[in-house]
Amino acid sequence: MTSKTTLNAKNLEALGTERLAALLIEISTGSAASKRRLRIELAGTQSSEEVIREITKRLAAIDRSRSKIGWRQVKTLKKDLETQWKVITDTIAPSNPAEALEVMWRFMDLASSVLARTADTNGTLLTVFRLACTDLGTIAIKTNPDQAALADRAFSALHNNEYGQYEGLIPALSQALQRQGMDHLKSLFIAELNALKRAAANNSRRVSYADSLEQRRHEAAVRTSLRQIADAQGDVDAFIETYGDDGTSPLVTVEIASRLLAAGRSREALDSLERADRVAGEPLPVEWESIYADTLEKLERKDDAQTLRWRWFERNLTGEHLRAFLKRLPDFDDMEAEEKALSYVIAYPDAHQALRFLLTWPDLEKAARFIISREAELNGGDHELLSLAADTLRDSFPMASTIALRTMIDFTLGWNRAARYRHAARQLTELETISAEIADFGSALSHDAYTAKLRIQHRTKIRFWKLRRF
Numbered sequence: 001m002t003s004k005t006t007l008n009a010k011n012l013e014a015l016g017t018e019r020l021a022a023l024l025i026e027i028s029t030g031s032a033a034s035k036r037r038l039r040i041e042l043a044g045t046q047s048s049e050e051v052i053r054e055i056t057k058r059l060a061a062i063d064r065s066r067s068k069i070g071w072r073q074v075k076t077l078k079k080d081l082e083t084q085w086k087v088i089t090d091t092i093a094p095s096n097p098a099e100a101l102e103v104m105w106r107f108m109d110l111a112s113s114v115l116a117r118t119a120d121t122n123g124t125l126l127t128v129f130r131l132a133c134t135d136l137g138t139i140a141i142k143t144n145p146d147q148a149a150l151a152d153r154a155f156s157a158l159h160n161n162e163y164g165q166y167e168g169l170i171p172a173l174s175q176a177l178q179r180q181g182m183d184h185l186k187s188l189f190i191a192e193l194n195a196l197k198r199a200a201a202n203n204s205r206r207v208s209y210a211d212s213l214e215q216r217r218h219e220a221a222v223r224t225s226l227r228q229i230a231d232a233q234g235d236v237d238a239f240i241e242t243y244g245d246d247g248t249s250p251l252v253t254v255e256i257a258s259r260l261l262a263a264g265r266s267r268e269a270l271d272s273l274e275r276a277d278r279v280a281g282e283p284l285p286v287e288w289e290s291i292y293a294d295t296l297e298k299l300e301r302k303d304d305a306q307t308l309r310w311r312w313f314e315r316n317l318t319g320e321h322l323r324a325f326l327k328r329l330p331d332f333d334d335m336e337a338e339e340k341a342l343s344y345v346i347a348y349p350d351a352h353q354a355l356r357f358l359l360t361w362p363d364l365e366k367a368a369r370f371i372i373s374r375e376a377e378l379n380g381g382d383h384e385l386l387s388l389a390a391d392t393l394r395d396s397f398p399m400a401s402t403i404a405l406r407t408m409i410d411f412t413l414g415w416n417r418a419a420r421y422r423h424a425a426r427q428l429t430e431l432e433t434i435s436a437e438i439a440d441f442g443s444a445l446s447h448d449a450y451t452a453k454l455r456i457q458h459r460t461k462i463r464f465w466k467l468r469r470f
Contacts, residue, residue: 051091052099055084059106062114069118077114078124081107085132089139097142104136105153111165129165137172147181155188158225170225174232186229193222236263240272250276250288257291266298286318293324302328317345317357346370351377356385359392368397375403380411383423390430398437399444405431406450413458425467428454 062080069077085107093100111129118125140150154173157166174182196219203211223242230239236259243252253276260269273292276284283289289312296305309325312318322341326334342363348354351374358367371378371389380386390404405427411417412424428451435447445453458464 049099051087052096052103055087055092055103056106058084059103059110063110066117069114069120071119071121074118074120074124077118078128081110081114081125081128081132085128085135089135093139093142097139101136101139101143101145104132104139105157108133108136108157108165109160112160112162115163115165126163126165129163130168133166133168134172136169137174137176140173140176143176145176145181147177148184151177151181151185151188154185158221161221170228171232179233182229182233186226186233189222189226189229193219193226196222231259234263236260236265247272248275248277250278250284254285254287254291257295261291261295261298266295270295270299283312283315286312286320289318290320290324293321313341314344317348317353319357319361342366352379352382352385355389359385359388362392364393364396368393368400371400371403375407378404378407380407380409381415383408383420390427394434398434399441402431402434402438402447403444405434409454413454413461413464416461418463421461421464422467425464428468 058080062077088100088103088107092103108129111126114125115129120126150173154169154177157169161167170185177185196215200215200219226242227239230236230242239259240247240256243256246252247256253272256272257269260266260272270292273288273295276288278284284292289308293305293308296302296308306325306328309321313321313325322338326338326341329337342358342361345354345357346366348357351370354374355367355370355378358364358370367389371393378386386404386408390401390408393401393404409424409427409431412420431447431450438447441447444450455465
């Protein structure tokens with residue numbers, strides 16, 4: 001049975017409206033965000049117009065502000081923005097979708113001014129705007145909009161997309177725009193693309209490098225919008241056309257082939273992939289290889305596809321290719337093939353590539369045995385891989401974790417990498433903890449013996465040993 005002091009709606013109702021009101025006043029004192037939320041709720045008891053007035057007032061205040069938003073303020077502003085956004089979608093939109101759509105556009109208009117003055121290195125605020133952008137479409141559908149006018153508004157917004165806040169706008173609005181609106185939006189971008197091409201041709205000899213870069217950036221943005229329109233309309237040929245002369249870039253052929261495959265045009269997908277530009281001696285991207293094999297399957301060339309998947313796995317230990325290969329084998333055959341593949345990995349010449357595969361496949365038992373058997377081939381300078389190994393194997397395979405940590409310490413001290421002394425000191429402390437879990441070090445030195453060896457070999461590295469004390 002739930003305690004009567006548990007914070008839930010039913011228990012709070014027992015306090016009565018008068019006591020709750022007093023508590024809300026007390027709790028909101030000194031909290032501007034709480035006060036704004038309460039004012040919005042009070043406005044909602046009068047009319048949606050009052051709520052709209054409160055929201056637009058707050059949006060205007062945020063827009064007027066010119067102060068820098070430090071990383072400490074990002075969390076508070078995120079909460080503030082999310083409050084305004086949710087009130088628009090949950091309170092205004094159900095009863096007044098047309099006004100909600102207008103207020104939502106105003107909300108999205110904040111993005112440029114907010115992001116221009118923020119230290120939002122993690123993209124926290126940008127994510128809020130990108131998620132909110134999807135609600136433009138949800139609300140617009142309810143308004144039975146003028147499709148041409150909505151397309152014009154979208155076209156304008158996409159020209160104010162410096163931070164990518166509108167990257168999902170066209171997919172979000174596609175249902176509300178319907179065929180007529182999407183065609184209108186497409187015509188606007190085609191006209192703009194043609195104008196850019198004419199300008200580039202006329203200015204080719206006198207344009208500055210900076211202006212040339214801006215022209216290319218602008219044209220790329222227009223082509224991206226046309227691709228999104230083509231995807232929304234299911235027009236594969238229009239999508240392909242947007243790439244022009246760039247259609248042979250390997251990753252572009254992947255994009256084209258994926259759409260041709262989805263449209264049942266497998267032969268054309270293969271042709272597109274085979275036109276991909278190649279660099280002598282360099283493999284094509286994994287994405288290209290994967291869809292190439294999938295395309296062969298669609299063309300009833302399953303054996304060829306499987307042969308390539310296995311060959312590509314053997315070349316670079318690509319887990320994606322091995323998974324695709326195993327997935328297509330009958331039951332039990334896949335288990336035998338996996339063991340064969342893992343045996344190949346264990347004998348692979350590049351120890352680091354093999355270890356990375358075993359850790360991420362994952363087969364931690366084999367990874368642990370691999371570290372122990374091929375310890376001499378490990379390079380302690382690969383801190384990323386060996387830290388991953390030490391952390392991943394720490395609980396179940398402490399001896400392998402110990403070897404990974406010792407390898408990094410030996411590299412740091414042996415090569416006098418003073419910038420990493422602090423990490424090495426921490427790793428040595430971690431080794432001391434792990435050593436208590438190892439009953440038998442086998443042929444390896446015990447922790448005490450290893451530490452004594454370090455003290456003899458690196459006794460002159462005073463800075464390291466000082467760090468070791470803390």
